Amino acid sequence: MQKQAIRDAKTPDKMKKSVSVKEDGNLNLQGKKDKMKTGLKKLTELGTVNAKNKYQELINDIAKVLAIENRSSEI
Numbered sequence: 687m688q689k690q691a692i693r694d695a696k697t698p699d700k701m702k703k704s705v706s707v708k709e710d711g712n713l714n715l716q717g718k719k720d721k722m723k724t725g726l727k728k729l730t731e732l733g734t735v736n737a738k739n740k741y742q743e744l745i746n747d748i749a750k751v752l753a754i755e756n757r758s759s760e761i
Contacts, residue, residue, distance in 0.1 A: 713721065729735040735744045 735741050
């Protein structure tokens with residue numbers, strides 16, 4: 687519990703989650719779309735993603751993570 691509190695204290699406000707993942711599951715489709723748009727806007731403002739390439743770098747990174755998770759679950 688203390689480790690979580692320390693980690694939360696070190697996390698910049700811009701990166702803190704406003705809604706839990708469990709609560710995200712309760713959103714309707716439009717709510718999920720709006721949340722994604724808001725997240726992409728924040729990431730674009732931070733310079734993490736680029737709308738010009740249709741967020742391709744982000745998509746590639748997600749695909750890599752999924753591939754790694756899939757490989758590790760097969761073991």
